[in-house]
Amino acid sequence: MKTTDKYKHDWQEQLAKCIRCGTCRSVCPVFAVTGNENSTARGKVRLIEAVTEGDLELTHEMQQRISQCLMCKACVTGCPSSVKTDWLFLDARKALAEENSVPFMKKLAFTSLTYRWLFEKALGAGTLLQRLVLKDSPDGRGMVSRIPLPAAGLNARRIIPPLATKPLRSNPLVLKPRGPRRARVAFFTGCMLNYVYPDAGKAIVDILVHNGIEVTLPIDQYCCGTPAFTSGDFPVGRYLAERNIEALSKQPLDAIITGCPSCGLALKHEYGHIIDDPRLKEKWTEIATKVHDITQFLVEIGHREDFHEVKLKLTYHDPCHLVRGMGVSQEPRQMLKAIPGIDFVEMAHADECCGAGGTFSLSYYDISRQINDKKLDAAQDTNAQVLVTGCSVCRMHIDDGLSRRQGTIKVRHTAEILAAAYRIPGKEVIS
Amino acid sequence: MRPPVIEELSSLVGREYVMDKLEDRICYSCDATFRSGVPEVVVRPGSVEEIMGIVRLASRRGIPITPRGASTGLSGGAVPIKGGICLDLTRLNRILEIDVVNRVATVEPGVITDDLASAVSRAGLFYPPDPSSSKVCTIGGNIAECAGGPRGVKYGVTRDYVLGLEVVLPSGDLVQVGNPVDGEMSGPDWTMLLVGSEGTLGIVTRIFLRLVDKPATKKTLLAVFETLEDAATSVSTLIASGTIPTTLEIMDNLTIRAVEDYLKVGLPVAAEAILLIEVDGAPSAVEKHCDHVIAVCKRCNASDIQVAETEDQADKLWRARRAISPACGRINPTKISEDATVPRSQLPAMVRRIKEIATKYDLKMVVFGHAGDGNLHPNILTNKHNLEEMQRVERAIEELFRCTLELGGTLSGEHGIGYMKAPFLEWETGRDGFALARQVKDSVDPKGLLNPGKMFSAISQQIT
Ligand SMILES: Cc1cc2nc3c(=O)[nH]c(=O)nc-3n(C[C@H](O)[C@H](O)[C@H](O)COP(=O)(O)OP(=O)(O)OC[C@H]3O[C@@H](n4cnc5c(N)ncnc54)[C@H](O)[C@@H]3O)c2cc1C
Ligand code: SF4
Ligand code: SF4
DSSP, rough: OOHHHHHHHHHHHHHHOOOOOOOOTTTOHHHHHHHGGGGGGHHHHHHHHHHHHSSSSHHHHHHHHHHHHOOOOOOHHHHOOOOHHHHHHHHHHHHHEEEEEEHHHHHHHHHHHSSSSHOOOOOHHHHHHHHHHEEOOSSSSSSEEEEEEEGGTBBBOEEEEEOSSSSGGSSSSSOOOOOSSOEEEEEEHIIIIIIIOOOHHHHHHHHHTTTEEEEEEOTOOOOOOOOHHHHHHHHHHHHHHHHHHHHHEEEEHHEESSSSSHHIIIIIIIHHHHOOOHHHHHHHHHHHHHHEEEEHHHHHOOOOOOOOOOOOOEEEEHHHIIISSSSHHHHHHHHHHTSTEEEOOOOOTTTTTOOOOTTTTHHHHHHHHHHHHHHHOOOOOOOTEEEEEHHHHHHHHHHHHHHHTTTOEEEEHHHHHHHHHHOOOTOOOOO | OOHHHHHHHHHHOOGGGGOHHHHHHHSSSOOOSSSOOOEEEOOOSSSSSHHHHHHHHHHHTEEEEEEESSSSSSSSSOOTTTOOOEEEEETOEEEEEEEETTEEEEEOOBBBHHHHHHHHHTEEEOOOOOOOOTTTTHHHHHHHTTOOOOTHHHOOGGGGGGGEEEEEOTSSSSEEOOOTSSSSSSSOOHHHHTTTTTTTOEEEEEEEEEEEEEEEEEEEEEEEESSSHHHHHHHHHHHOOOOOSEEEEEEEEEOOOOOOHHHHOOOOTTOOOEEEEEESSSSHHHHHEEEEHHHHHTTTTTTTEEEOSHHHHHHHHHHHHHHHHGGGGGTEEEEOOOOOOGGGGGGHHHHHHHHHHHHHOOOEEEEEEGGTTTTEEEEEEEETHHHHHHHHHHHHHHHHHHHHTTTTTSSSSSSSOOTTGGHHHHHHHHHHHHHHHHHHHHHHHOOBSTTTTSSSGSOOOOOO
């Protein structure tokens, strides 16, 4: 059977809902830079429609256009006709990957995500290895590539934080709460918090413990699979999803906490779209209801208010997958504003994409940078000392941008500010 | 498109702005109507000189050109149904000047309507035309369609603000009609002819717009009715009694529910119809008008009347109004929007007829629109894949057109003719009127290359 014929039926309902009004032109960050209809949701929906009508094959050219998209969901929430463009684009990526295959280097990277132990081994060597490939950036924000490695997602100009010599999950695997136990949760770390920003990951654990929560870090959790399935690699994405569902359903849990919005979104919503096996889907449904972003969870259970003064001027950036994916935007603000001494200033367009878009920034660095520059302008206009956000990918991209313009704003995960306010040892006040 | 043409176009505008891959051409094949037409090449010029060059080339080689703004048109104007060149004008998007002293804005055609309105507002003045698509559509497209909007009742439509235009003719020559001073010109009003010409007579490259004073205050009201007719009667009564609100929008029950489902702004989902009314002006006048509006609506059986207390509340209501048309996609996927306009005194009759037609052909139809203008947007919600139903839709549309004309109305209040209404145009103009228009078109565009298949260049349907 032709790839198209396999999926045609699933797509038609959403395709028919697109009334071509063009409203998505006013919300798409990529279109704002390119001005080209081929980057709008309407354009991509047209392409998918043309495929189902037999006017277009699943070509490489189409694959390129469908992947020139941040998966930021601005067109989903912005679509008055409620077209599930995110699902359409995911599905199209899947079909295109089946037809044309996933680019080889990306594929390799996903395979090592699957074999987590391999990744961790490679990382062990990686800390040595990265010295060979990367050199420290002049301002100490991270490292820049010595040689351009586009296929590996590295760009000679891009600043990558050094990989942690000790990943977060090498910490003890069950952490007892401070005081009586209020709940028992699993912390799904995700790759970024585990390997790149373990301090932020640790802050999440610490504030949970401080709030009387028992935290486990399931040893057999894998990458959430987002980089794989958003690139159309559903087999790997599905494999990872299945492993994670198994890992998270082994023990009774009151909640599953994420500090990475893409992991949260995957666990809470996207898995439902990529898993086929009905038995697993049932298990997943149970898990999905438990998934909470860290601030969402703390606000819901009623967090401790023993905040100490933190004298900082802050602004907040809404990660796409947190605000539109998980529907969390007030919770972090509410908590940050409750800290004495915090001067909270909203930046303009706080909920617009920062341009990172996972692997998007690797493939389309220039567009990604232009989108990011708007974010940086908005942030700098607030004169804040620290930009707080709930996503490590946003953090990395914003930090990269700041470094390139010698900006003085520091970027931190929401949990790190909260940990500092709780005066958790080792979490000194920033700045 | 043959390689030499692509090469020539590339040398005019740069290779990256000439797109001849099928994938890109498909992205440029539609507007907000349901038919598609894939252009042979998409060209995105960045200057007037480039446009002149492209038009000359097309004229020399006999290639059709379909101008394109944001492609939000509701009658198919920007669909390249004859292939050829799709001329995307959105790179010409500079606001060249806002002259506060003389109250004139000079803009390029690709400027987004909302961007202009905000810039004018920041300069302390007011540009009233407010099509619901204003966050997306372009001034060029507004000129070409003579777009209206909710404020049309009091402030008129795009035409009322155009002082002059700079236009590239089908020959590739550049002319200016009207002027930035007072819009007056020796001789006939050529500007009038070009406004609403849907890209069939020339390509608008620069626009001089009249600006007005910002109203001192405004107030938004929401009146709830138990029947659509009562709402329509309120409108005609209001206008007859001499109060001209800034806006007077009608929404029926299905529309209310679709919008509420999308935006959740607290619209009364149980209401059969609502009127959204805004009055503006000096504070004392606003109060007086407001009282009068409330009195009239009550007399016409309004079951509830709410006055928006804060700007935020008012904003929400207008956001809801803007979202109607696209939100209807939630009900049924294919949306055929008509834009029949009747004299305001005939509004209650028109509403009744629309409902009868919906029942007769067993179709899902929603009604909303700029009631204050007599401009209703009966939308048929259907599914283009259901062929049997689509046939009923066609018959319903014909009947709708016929009854609009019978009630002394016009086929298009503001959405234009495009390919969609072209077959029916002669019903409205009459045979002689149509022939005259055709002559005008032929003399301006003898080769028939500018937006072929639209308006007067399409085949008419026999009057039955
Ligand atoms: C959700 C929604 C709400 C709408 N609400 C309203 C409303 O309230 N009132 C209203 O009047 N319309 C409304 N419309 C219709 C549409 O937005 C208007 O007709 C608008 O003016 C089209 O502008 P555009 O830039 O999208 O033009 P396009 O659709 O790109 O083009 C429209 C026509 O203009 C021609 N054209 C474009 N630019 C030029 C140029 N520079 N020179 C010559 N010809 C040109 C094209 O060839 C085409 O014939 C709505 C549409 C949508 C989808
Ligand atoms: S906003 Fe939604 S319905 Fe409108 S064109 Fe975009 S995807 Fe289609
Ligand atoms: S997901 Fe974001 S980048 Fe992709 S089409 Fe939608 S708005 Fe544009």
